[in-house]
Amino acid sequence: MLAPERRTRADIVVAGVIAATLVVAAFVIWARADATGTDSVTAATPAATITAATELPTSLQEKWHAADSSSRRALTSGNVVVTGDSGTVSGRDPVTGNQLWWYRRDMPLCAVESQYGTVIATFRDQRGCSQSVMLEADTGQRRVARTSYMDDEIRVSGDGTYLLALGPQRLEVWRSDLVRTLEYGYVDAPVNPNTQPRKGCELRSAASSSSRLAVLERCPGDATNRLTVLNPAPKESTAPEEHGSRVLTSPGAESGAVRVIAVSDNKIAVYYPPTEPTATEPGLPARLIVHDGTGNELATYPLPGEWDNRATVTRLGSAIYAFTGTSLIALSANTLEPAWTVPGALGTPALMAGRLLVPVATGLAAVDSGNGSTVAQIPVQRTDYQGDTISTAVLGETVFERRGGQLYALD
Template sequence: MLAPERRTRADILIAITIAVTVLVAAIVVWARADATGTDSVVAAQAAPAVAAATALPTALRERWHVPDGASSRALTGGNLVITADNGTVSGRDPISGEQRWWYRRDMPLCGVEAQYSMVIATYRDKRGCSQTTMLSADTGQRYTARSSYMDDTIRLTGDGTYLLALGHDRLEVWRSDLVRTLEYGYVDAPVNPNTQPRKGCALLSAASSSARLSVLERCPQDAGARLTVLNPAPKDATTPEQYGSHVLTLPGSDSPEARVMAVSDNKTGVYLPPTPDTATAPGLPARLAVFDGTGNELATYPLSAPFTDKGVGIRIGSTPYLFTGNQLLALNSQTLQPVWAISDALGTPAMMAGKLLLPTPDTLTLIDPTTGTPLSQLGIARTDYHGEPISLAVIGNTILEHRTGQLFALT
């Protein structure tokens, strides 16, 4: 019979060393984990349903305002108002502004969007704007998350079907569960090399619809800017599927001011700035160039004034609208041809009780969305306003104005 093994002093020291090593490793993993530095307070129950407004207000006054510096526009989700500032995303009661939930991380916020009754928040870490979390808009409950290499600055937008995260060197398209459907541009560690159609391109602007992703890019081998039309959800997310890609030759297309402004199922609208007179040709006014689903030019429409750097495109229902910086244009949903225009606009509109509300100086102007005819105006005293663009949203009977890094609620 073998004698029982006896523990020596060396055995005990080795066991202690292993235990300490495991403990230190666990602490390091915990300190670096995504959950560390996160403060999440979930609503005890879903927010009560908010009924859509059936009538327009006859007067307005400010009810509350809060910082909203990380959002680029007024956001609502589910039955709450969504704000984002200094690393914190909040769901707020539309009437009181009271926080019903919040989600906070000790990282800078790159962008926030609201879609599918969810809130999508992207944070910056050492890999760029790579940490994205999806939360229930009504409760703040964490639904899913994703992490991937991204640029240090991105523009996060939603088209109703997909989410587009656009950086200078790279973009990604995500579906409703944050699964990536497409990566385009720079790839840090390609699983399958040589799947990207071009290398070293700067992504100038992009916009998406459920059927098309249009990218204006500048590639080293090209003589000018290139318009590339892609499938937003190809069979393989790492292998872009191009419907067409063309170097643009239209006057103004290689200007840094040119940008994709609207995308439908089979059309792309690109803003072209005015061009100066030359010895061989007269200058051209600002224009909206429309391309088909493969990137071929269809039509060019002159604009009454050039866009400023504040210009932005939005979609309300099926109608695309362009805010030029001082004018609102409504486009035909099928052809992207300008239908009507309103001057003295201060920002992007919202729909309420069947009418379009447009921010204008000292007022909100009520507009017939079909004809663009101004119907009436609501006076408004805007506090702490210095001419910045205004983004409107409506939830129930509450009108929201996002401006000057703050969100103002009006009833």
């Protein structure tokens, strides 16, 4: 029988240090784990089914409001209305405003968007707005999540097929399960070097459709803005496939106000601000220039006035509406040509009972979406309205207005 090994005091001390180190390491891993700073409360039962309104209301009053600082527009998904504020995304009962579910992280909330009957929330960590999660709209149940390097500020938008996450240096396109189909711009740690067509460009605006992604960028060495048209889902997500890329040459193309407005399957609409007259050239009004699917100019349409920094675009089905800061312009789904204008609009519209509800100073104008004529006026008394852009949404018989970092329910 072997004698037991001799155990010294130093052995005991070393063993204690190792054990303490393992405990500390385990605590650090636990403290930094994503789940540690997450509070997810799902609905006990799915949200009740909401029936679409068949008639327009004759008047509307504010019933409830909630903080909604992280969304860019009034959001509904499934049978809930969605708010985002202070790191928390909430699915609410549209009538009462009660939280049916919520998802909270101990991180800043970069963006909230809805698509595919889900809610997509993106949070900021040390890698930028890099952590995204997709939640079931009616229950708040987590479906999928993704992480990747992103800019510190991004805008997330959906085109009905893809989600576009756009920052000033980098963008990504995601499909319905948040799998990345394209990365473009700055790459933190490229797997395959030299796959990006240009380096050091500032991505100024972008919009997508099921077959085209249009990016307006300003690149080193270019005299003006560049319009690049990409495949939103190339064979390799790390290797962009260009349909075309060209430096813009129309007057005003160097302006920081130029932006991509809308993209269809084979056309791209780009906004140009007015230009001042020179000794050799007359000044030009604001214009909408339509390009083909490779970036070539097709047509130019003068606009009634300059768009301000509140300008925003919304899609309702195949219809595209641009709020200029002072009016609402409908664009033809086929040609992207301006079709009609509602002057005096305060923001973007929503559909209710077959009419387009457009926010105006006195409340909501019910507009014929075919020709832009106003068929009814619905009065609304707005609490604490400071001239912010109003984003409108409808769920059942409840109308929602997002303005000033708050979501207001009108019933």
